[in-house]
Amino acid sequence: MIRHYILGTPAATPAVPCAPPMSPLPPDPPLAVSQEGRAAVLTLPLQPRDQVFGLGEQVRGMNKRGHLYRSFNVDHFPHTEDVRSLYCTHNFLLILPERGECLGIFADSAGEVLFDIGFTEHDRLSVRAAFGMHLYILREEDPRTLCRSFRALIGRSYIPPLFGLGYIQSRWGYASDTAVRTIVREHRERHIPLDGVCLDIDYMDHFASFTWNPDAFPDPAGLNRDMKALHVRLIPIMDAGISLEQTPEIAEEGVKRGYMITTESGAPFEGAVWPGLCLFTDFLQPPARSWFGSLYRKLLEAGFEGFWNDMNEPSVFYTDAGLQEAYEITDRYRNTRPCLEDTWKLLNAFSSLMGREKDLEGLRQKDGEREVSHLEVHNLYGTGMVMATQEGFHQYDPNRRFLLFARSGSIGSHRYGGLWQGDNASWWSHLLLNLKMMPALNMCGYLYCGADVGGFSCDTTEDLLLRWLGLAIFTPLMRNHSSLNTRDQEIYRFPAWKKMRSLLTIRYALIPYLYSLLVDCALNHDLMFRPLAFDYPGDPLARRCEDQVMLGEGMLAPVVEQNAEGRYVYLPEDMLCLRFRSDTDLDRIPMKRGLHDLSLKTEEAVLFLKKNTVLPLALPGAESTDQLVMTAFRLEGWVEEEASFRLFTDDGLSLPLQGIWHGIRVFSAPCGFRAESDLHLDLSHLISGEVKA
């Protein structure tokens, strides 16, 4: 059941393509709504054991209770647990009571939204949308049904091309054509699987979007051609700002057409990002999106098949007004020795310019004919860029899926692209955060997502990268990415690179499974990743589990602690533990429901399968998705009666999606297993019978 209310006069968002009819206010108690000026507030008492899931890309637990979260997209670093805003706005909550109906809340609003989830008072939830909201209230018997209902409301999730599920290597600092070729060669020579290499801002001319460094990257089309011959796609970054200095012709055209965000005076807003002062496209305007999208054409013609959108919160390092204020402050203190609070005014005068919200106040955008303040629609900025990018792809080739993942977005952008979990750090706690975010992102529509494997900022260690690979081989987006001035993080840099390579062979064996699951969940609005609480709401240990997640009919329980040689795993039912060392070297351990201590070496990755489910694994040998055999599979599983799986195959790039669903059914018989399928299946590793271990 979905009810739709409108509170105040919120700006439109693209979150809900086809809204259900409006219900009269107020919603049923105990929900209560009120208005405070333009702000709309929803409050709700929380019962002691209510769990609150959702919010997509956010810090802290899968259960979000006990913190104050703020939807206001920012380029914020580092992601510590006190942080209130990250790059995205995913205003969906699911309240799972101890028993009884689940409640869903979607605060569809493009401005600031505050979620006080038992922070101020442990037994009270409030949602405050600064500029009003479309409020969607969902009620269903169980959480997964509720999520499906919500996902159907917000529309089908983005499906990437198949190569997007391959392993992607990335780093801020691949400074030349030669560097990229070296990276690829180092992988191929060692037979480390690889599908893509991201180009960070280094490929651009002075870091300006829609430019190309002619010295360091003299021949993009040639580079693309050579890489593609090696089954590697190059995936350039694109930043939101349009550089005034590097691309004046684009900036001028944008201004002339009225496509740029303006200040109150009507002048284009200028904010500094990597290349210095930039203008910012008003992505609210459909023609502006179309125009921005058209700027990708040159790069598409040079053979690129995917991009990542960055700095699209938008991130602004400083403005002229900000600089002026900072100089005024520091000039005032010149020849003094400030003390007390004056110390911080001086010391922070310039450093506080980055992401200064004051810079965004007064900015204007156009919502159709209506002029709106940027703050009312701030959280749509990343989404608008993603929509514009997809429009550019469509203009160029409407029959092809391009790869796209973005840093910023809001619910709605999930239909146009995936996301990475922002600029994380080489922290063990961020490995765990990677895990915790996955179900929340799925709830909000993002299936194609993952975190920077190994961590973006700070120095990784060999064991952290190994453990991170042990999780990331299961996330649809699997990108090793690191920042300039951090330790080299490519797999081949480490003495244990062979172990890492072995983990990647598992990934490639899993790709047909993950791709099928992703397509299935996109078409059926389902969750690939789920908290254990969703599958086992009546099981207290499953409900409180914050370091394991369901994936399809399986369960993940990665090691997220340094120096641990294993971990405690809670099995909510009997499961088959697949402890992989490579795609072909694995232990198959049937395990009983309950709490277990499981040893897990750094080179091992683990997946648990529910009984009577099967996991199709690709045949060994593929070092890229191009090389995957999609007609023959090995099945893993613990089959007592029968198990089935629907496997999807297609060309991996067509739009609209065209492909074949292959039904796989396996039956346990007294003397072995029998399969029904149009695929060639190896059943010799399936297990039946009682728990041995």
Add this chain to the structure above:
Amino acid sequence: MIRHYILGTPAATPAVPCAPPMSPLPPDPPLAVSQEGRAAVLTLPLQPRDQVFGLGEQVRGMNKRGHLYRSFNVDHFPHTEDVRSLYCTHNFLLILPERGECLGIFADSAGEVLFDIGFTEHDRLSVRAAFGMHLYILREEDPRTLCRSFRALIGRSYIPPLFGLGYIQSRWGYASDTAVRTIVREHRERHIPLDGVCLDIDYMDHFASFTWNPDAFPDPAGLNRDMKALHVRLIPIMDAGISLEQTPEIAEEGVKRGYMITTESGAPFEGAVWPGLCLFTDFLQPPARSWFGSLYRKLLEAGFEGFWNDMNEPSVFYTDAGLQEAYEITDRYRNTRPCLEDTWKLLNAFSSLMGREKDLEGLRQKDGEREVSHLEVHNLYGTGMVMATQEGFHQYDPNRRFLLFARSGSIGSHRYGGLWQGDNASWWSHLLLNLKMMPALNMCGYLYCGADVGGFSCDTTEDLLLRWLGLAIFTPLMRNHSSLNTRDQEIYRFPAWKKMRSLLTIRYALIPYLYSLLVDCALNHDLMFRPLAFDYPGDPLARRCEDQVMLGEGMLAPVVEQNAEGRYVYLPEDMLCLRFRSDTDLDRIPMKRGLHDLSLKTEEAVLFLKKNTVLPLALPGAESTDQLVMTAFRLEGWVEEEASFRLFTDDGLSLPLQGIWHGIRVFSAPCGFRAESDLHLDLSHLISGEVKA
């Protein structure tokens, strides 16, 4: 076995009061030493399962393996897992191999020391002391013996007065006499136990050490008298710097006597801290320490019995030279729009001034007649201040223990004062870090220590404070402390204050036990807190446990995760679980060795006791240590044969320590228990027999 080597020409430190004779270099393989200019390097291969404990106040796990740590005392915030330096320098490591002898390494050096513990290469440990080191290599069969041997080497740990084990309330922002009286009244009216209130920089005149704000705190002696009548001690902060503006007479005297740190030119070094520009006492000089100590006299005469030393890394916000450089940088960019790396040069020009190491280069101190560069002895600064403070106490009253805990220090300062774990945050991960640091601090000599309960920076929540109390009732220093501009954090501010009060009643019941244990461990160089690995080195699950610690003959396993209604606990042997809700309301659950799921409500705290040990608990009712009855106790325990405990009582403040050890022996008999003791003991809650649950 201890061997002592000297590598290079390190400055003397007070860490080892009586060094054993020097051994000829090199130490036995596989240890290897080398010199690189003035630097001395020790390297050692690590076996795959070697665990590395120690380093006192540092981030990350109890097992320190896998990170690069830097001993260079800094005022650093926030304490994320990538941080390399905190406020203290505790250069002791213990390597616990899978089997065989333990190895101890103490890099006694006052300058920078880098510990690469399997960071660059997983199988290699290196210790690099920039200015050479006295190297102590210890070998013992078991880790606890090794620690005792090390602790005997570095001398007896500081023992606080008894009231230091009471509950202490603190906050940056108690801005007046009235505010302090209100805080105390709010506790006393609600019968929330309380022994002390810390005064932060608010009590000073313009935040200058050795001053008193005459308006906000008109009558310190009167305030002290009134508070003491309520059994509350006030504990003022003292910062290291001497304000030029607020206390020119002190500054001038210090300069005249040649007691201040100088620049290369011989002029006193001036660095800004809270009150603006300050001078810094050269604590290396014994007469300077004595002089600095004498400055406490006025405050001692006003009735204060304890202090906390802060900003003694030393923390410097900026210097004139730094300001000048920052202005030069920002002037250079005026009227430009910097891009690329210039952006960060501008934006960080002022913010990078705080803690700028360049400011410390070239500074001079006096080591006896020899002039040394500050960098050679940097890490002794906090220790010198602690020594000076104790000297002031001794000058004032040589027969009395005063309370003292400090932010900065190095091994050696443990003989003169305790420490708090620095400016932590209201993070759940810092609650866990509190636990992990305790054994490491004990190893390095600090018994009187604890973290800011509830977290210093950021906003706490009711449940975080409850859980933190659930751990902190067991740490010798138990101070609730929070920063200006954070949520009020006093217990009585929360709806659940009665639950918190109940947790405090457990603390007060535990004080005689904790005090006895602390005195015992100080006199016998033993550890109150230990990793489970120390007690059960042959048990793989105990060895890897990072969220439980041994305390005396008990074990702690607090809940450190938000919204958890319990946790997994591993018992390395049969133990009695005491699940407390208050000093008198508790469950006594005998539990078998193994992995358990234990439910723990936020209002519950848990302590596990080994079989045949007893826990003496004070009688209920005390709201301060003054009111504790020290002659009658209730015993808790699971006694199959017999159990004993040595309880220490004294006046709680004499120096040297004078008191009585009361032997408690309990015997299990067929029809109950029998005790031998000079104390009145209630045995009615003791348990015997088989495991019921």
